[in-house]
Amino acid sequence: MSANKENAAEKPMFVLMFAGFGCFLLSFIGMGLGPWISLAATMEPPEELAANPYKDENGETNAIGRGRETYINEGCWHCHSQFVRPVANEEFRYGPVSEAWESMYDVPNTFGTRRIGPDLSREAGRRSDDWHLAHLWNPRSTVPRSIMPKYTWLFEKDGETWKPTDKANDLVAYLQYLGIAKKEEVRKMVWPSRVVVAGAPQLTDAHSRRGEELFNKHCTGCHGENGDGVGLAKDFLAPSAADLTTRYLPREEVFRVLFMGSEGSAMPSFSELTEKDLWALAQYVHELGKDVRKPALKTAEDSAAVERGRAVFGKNGCKSCHGESGLVPEAMEGLKPAPKHFRDRVYTADYIAHVLDNGRAGTSMGKYPQITGQDRSDLVAFLNSLFDKQKYKEE
Amino acid sequence: MSDTAKPPGSTDELGLVKFHIIAAIVWLVAGMLAGTFMGYRLSGAGASEWLGDIELLSFGRVRILHTHMVVFGWLSNGFFAFSYYAIPRLTGRRLLARGIAKLNAPLVQIAVLIGGVGIIMGHAEGVEYAEAPWWADLVFAVSFVLMVFVCVGTILTSKVKSMYVTLWYLILGFIFTTLNFVMANTIVAHVAPGAAGAALEGLWIHNAVGLWVTPMGAAIVYYLLPVELKRPIASHKLSLIGFWTLAFFYPLGGSHHFFYSPTPWWLQVIAVPLTFALIFVVYTVVYNFFATMKGNWKMIAKSIPLRFLTFGIINYIITCTQGPFHALLSVQQVVHFTDWIVAHAHLALFGVFSWWLFAFIYWIWPRITGHGYSRVFAEWHFWITLIAFWVLYYIADTTAGLMQGMFWLTTLPLMNSIEAAEPFWATRAVSGVLITVATICFIISLMKKGKEGMEVANVSE
Numbered sequence: 001m002s003a004n005k006e007n008a009a010e011k012p013m014f015v016l017m018f019a020g021f022g023c024f025l026l027s028f029i030g031m032g033l034g035p036w037i038s039l040a041a042t043m044e045p046p047e048e049l050a051a052n053p054y055k056d057e058n059g060e061t062n063a064i065g066r067g068r069e070t071y072i073n074e075g076c077w078h079c080h081s082q083f084v085r086p087v088a089n090e091e092f093r094y095g096p097v098s099e100a101w102e103s104m105y106d107v108p109n110t111f112g113t114r115r116i117g118p119d120l121s122r123e124a125g126r127r128s129d130d131w132h133l134a135h136l137w138n139p140r141s142t143v144p145r146s147i148m149p150k151y152t153w154l155f156e157k158d159g160e161t162w163k164p165t166d167k168a169n170d171l172v173a174y175l176q177y178l179g180i181a182k183k184e185e186v187r188k189m190v191w192p193s194r195v196v197v198a199g200a201p202q203l204t205d206a207h208s209r210r211g212e213e214l215f216n217k218h219c220t221g222c223h224g225e226n227g228d229g230v231g232l233a234k235d236f237l238a239p240s241a242a243d244l245t246t247r248y249l250p251r252e253e254v255f256r257v258l259f260m261g262s263e264g265s266a267m268p269s270f271s272e273l274t275e276k277d278l279w280a281l282a283q284y285v286h287e288l289g290k291d292v293r294k295p296a297l298k299t300a301e302d303s304a305a306v307e308r309g310r311a312v313f314g315k316n317g318c319k320s321c322h323g324e325s326g327l328v329p330e331a332m333e334g335l336k337p338a339p340k341h342f343r344d345r346v347y348t349a350d351y352i353a354h355v356l357d358n359g360r361a362g363t364s365m366g367k368y369p370q371i372t373g374q375d376r377s378d379l380v381a382f383l384n385s386l387f388d389k390q391k392y393k394e395e
Numbered sequence: 396m397s398d399t400a401k402p403p404g405s406t407d408e409l410g411l412v413k414f415h416i417i418a419a420i421v422w423l424v425a426g427m428l429a430g431t432f433m434g435y436r437l438s439g440a441g442a443s444e445w446l447g448d449i450e451l452l453s454f455g456r457v458r459i460l461h462t463h464m465v466v467f468g469w470l471s472n473g474f475f476a477f478s479y480y481a482i483p484r485l486t487g488r489r490l491l492a493r494g495i496a497k498l499n500a501p502l503v504q505i506a507v508l509i510g511g512v513g514i515i516m517g518h519a520e521g522v523e524y525a526e527a528p529w530w531a532d533l534v535f536a537v538s539f540v541l542m543v544f545v546c547v548g549t550i551l552t553s554k555v556k557s558m559y560v561t562l563w564y565l566i567l568g569f570i571f572t573t574l575n576f577v578m579a580n581t582i583v584a585h586v587a588p589g590a591a592g593a594a595l596e597g598l599w600i601h602n603a604v605g606l607w608v609t610p611m612g613a614a615i616v617y618y619l620l621p622v623e624l625k626r627p628i629a630s631h632k633l634s635l636i637g638f639w640t641l642a643f644f645y646p647l648g649g650s651h652h653f654f655y656s657p658t659p660w661w662l663q664v665i666a667v668p669l670t671f672a673l674i675f676v677v678y679t680v681v682y683n684f685f686a687t688m689k690g691n692w693k694m695i696a697k698s699i700p701l702r703f704l705t706f707g708i709i710n711y712i713i714t715c716t717q718g719p720f721h722a723l724l725s726v727q728q729v730v731h732f733t734d735w736i737v738a739h740a741h742l743a744l745f746g747v748f749s750w751w752l753f754a755f756i757y758w759i760w761p762r763i764t765g766h767g768y769s770r771v772f773a774e775w776h777f778w779i780t781l782i783a784f785w786v787l788y789y790i791a792d793t794t795a796g797l798m799q800g801m802f803w804l805t806t807l808p809l810m811n812s813i814e815a816a817e818p819f820w821a822t823r824a825v826s827g828v829l830i831t832v833a834t835i836c837f838i839i840s841l842m843k844k845g846k847e848g849m850e851v852a853n854v855s856e
Contacts, residue, residue: 010558012550012566019563019642020570024606027646028578032598035650035662036591072521075455085655087728088804100657103589108521111593111656113600115732116437118809145440145810147817149454150447217810272808 067174095122131266134236141232211284238362246351264336300385309382326386415476422468431827486553506535568610601649629686637679670722677715703754710746735796772840779833787826795819
């Protein structure tokens, strides 16, 4: 190699200009400005979503925008990505593949590079607000095996219970905004509207044991360790989690609820579990309220009481939501959460009394303290008489 | 090599080197404690509750603090120390503007410190490796530019006829990183939206490793290896090919951090061959190392610096061979978003570049303090680090990553992948504790005023 030639290229200024400045500029233009221009030329948001979602009409940062700031400040994006890839089953797991315009107001972007927890770009409508608040306060309260950190400082203690601060509510607003454009598609995936359960397969003690394991893994945060509805999340949930010891649920009914979830409440769909696991869990939950069946159905044996109860049911307008024969009318299926139908479950008298006295916060079920005494026990007899004994035979 | 040509009156320079090394070690310990804390917190549902109500110790903030401290505190201070030592020796002149360099030394620490405080107080920004709030970025940018002024200025104003390859890498690293850092904290953090921002962020995070840490590390290897072995580097030509291909190809692969994202598809497609080309780049360094070491392998038993350099190059081979394969789309589908990548990143930033810095610090210690270090504690440092990192961190986390990727290909709940990873995360937490213990051995070794290193130092000075 000629010494002269080498020297020309080995001058410090040459290295500085070509390697330092030159190679930076090349990559900045080619790999930075290039895609920026090519994206700007192809960006076509739908008209109704074309405005900046993080600002109100005066240009001030709104709740969604403030929530996004908290999301960034707390480093949420280091464990939660925000784009759905067109590969590796992601469309099936999270929802529609991400499009460029969806993040056109995100400065800086929050795509993320790691997924310790789930992707959040399709979060809108996936879960209820109360689920999110309980989960932010302590993730173990809705996902017992979660390893996510708590964010208790986004909440304040009000007497004995915890209340979200504005920061927590803003963060939830942001989470409920993520993927708003595909909300309807995601809804259809995460809240299956229909499932036909033909009948429970033969279930064994092994099912119960596996069911208990699954219950501890997925359910105890809301429903409590004993299934009595008193879990870590209790301060936050409206409607509160079901007390599974106050009702007899046939396995098929448990399976249905697990599969469909209960839209409008914090109860998500567990349709991702395998069918075998769902039946195991159904068996375990079924057993929690097994003893309710006998005494409840006994009340329905008094046909005079049942007839009186039918009158109470009619007089108080119950049938408009719950349906005349215990099947919720189609028109009422739009209520979220949906009114209870009484063909597939029976409750203890105490529980029915409790609901009449208190209503069900977070649902359309109001208080009926005026139904008392004889009317109340007649109503219990009537509701229990609606149960489909033919379909759900005692084993 | 002009290492033996001691520039006149170099006390200022040696003082600066010592200051930056001590600062680097302080940040290293802090960074490791943060990492170990996170490692434990992540190892299970119960562990995640530990100190969970303390806002200032929130996992998300400590996660950012960890990378902030190791990149800007530990690695960067180490590179500054190396630059202040190597540049006068390779240019045959004293540092330019030594007064500025002296003032700048504490300024760098202030910049890293206030950035860390900002992050912990909840003011982090959303650009990876550049999360420090803008006011801390500003201080860091000023101190970095002063650094560049002193270092590159010294090289430019020297009358050196033929620049040794170390100087090439230093110029590249300093100039490129100044531009890259400013771009990240202005355009990426405050201007570029969504997918366009992601393309630029890819450029930044990719080149923070590739055009800051990598050239600085290569500069150290190309300097220490011939000095320690007392023989020239095997191929000057190959080192130049490695240099220019690094400068040209490395920056162009940045978009591979966002494969299958809404960034333009053409950008992702061209990143595949441009990233794969890097495999040739890295093997120039690897070959040069091996060819220079040839016949001297027994020295790794004797010389602690040489041993850290050599095991660092083994990690370099692994991590730099992984990298190009990660850029294959089929591999991406499985490993992206998983711990496989976390293991890969730690192999590069800890297993390669931190180990090369350990080599440099052991090597320089007698030269700046006048006393050696303790062989026994240096051995403990090496062996605990090696085993704890390779077995309990790298292999465990790589396995966890593969399992996560495989689980995600199924339609089972995400929680299954988390539970599957937990045993591996537990060993990772243990590795954090052990590596911290090893680092304490490192510090004890340096403080013990042992004899190790003195003999070599006397010969080469």
